Amino acid sequence: MRNELIPTQKPEIHIDVGGGTGEYLFNKAKENPDKTFVILDPFPNLSNNKNSTSKLKNLHTIIWKSDIDSHLPFLEGTISEASANFLMGELNTKEEASTTIEEDKQKYARLMRDIKNVLKKDGKIIIVDTKACINYIMEVLNEVGLKITSEPRPITLDEKEMSVWSAAFFDMNESTGKKTSSLLPMILEAIKE
Numbered sequence: 001m002r003n004e005l006i007p008t009q010k011p012e013i014h015i016d017v018g019g020g021t022g023e024y025l026f027n028k029a030k031e032n033p034d035k036t037f038v039i040l041d042p043f044p045n046l047s048n049n050k051n052s053t054s055k056l057k058n059l060h061t062i063i064w065k066s067d068i069d070s071h072l073p074f075l076e077g078t079i080s081e082a083s084a085n086f087l088m089g090e091l092n093t094k095e096e097a098s099t100t101i102e103e104d105k106q107k108y109a110r111l112m113r114d115i116k117n118v119l120k121k122d123g124k125i126i127i128v129d130t131k132a133c134i135n136y137i138m139e140v141l142n143e144v145g146l147k148i149t150s151e152p153r154p155i156t157l158d159e160k161e162m163s164v165w166s167a168a169f170f171d172m173n174e175s176t177g178k179k180t181s182s183l184l185p186m187i188l189e190a191i192k193e
């Protein structure tokens, strides 16, 4: 009888790497109180998130930086879902600032390997980034062995507010007057097989 009171399943954990002000996970955490959400960033700043005035019990932040000697603080195969939005070319590390796309891709690949390691089998990664970066990202995913399950597509108007950066790039793309400039935010999904 007593055993029935002990939860038998660990909560699902979703992480947002380089999550910044945390809008992306804030909204998901609000809709899924039974799951645990963790934002990792060298400078996480939920107080800049206009939604975060009421703190959610299932949303956490960890100060963390992807680097040559720094791995995600989770056990192997424990994370159900990860997101990494607008990080290509944005990762600051101990190494000198990148001067080529190849250097950016190497830093990004290190992060993707790290994410792959902590994802469960069939765990999902969702990536949003600009059209200019998305082909490089697909090359990295292929290189590290994360299988693309949903080809990149432009985010919709309804999805624009998913993060500060998605809203900014969505508006910048609109302001070019072109339907699809290199600034257009694209979304793709991949899994760890």
Ligand SMILES: C[S@@+](CC[C@H](N)C(=O)[O-])C[C@H]1O[C@@H](n2cnc3c(N)ncnc32)[C@H](O)[C@@H]1O
Pocket (backbone or CB within 6 Å): 017, 018, 019, 020, 021, 040, 041, 042, 043, 064, 065, 066, 067, 084, 085, 086, 087, 090, 091, 092, 093, 163, 164, 165, 166
């Ligand atoms: C372009 S912003 C994107 C923020 C957020 N993902 C969004 O969509 O609004 C890049 C984020 O990456 C974080 N960042 C920079 N270097 C990083 C690193 N080495 N590891 C993890 N995050 C990093 C920054 O602090 C910043 O919050």
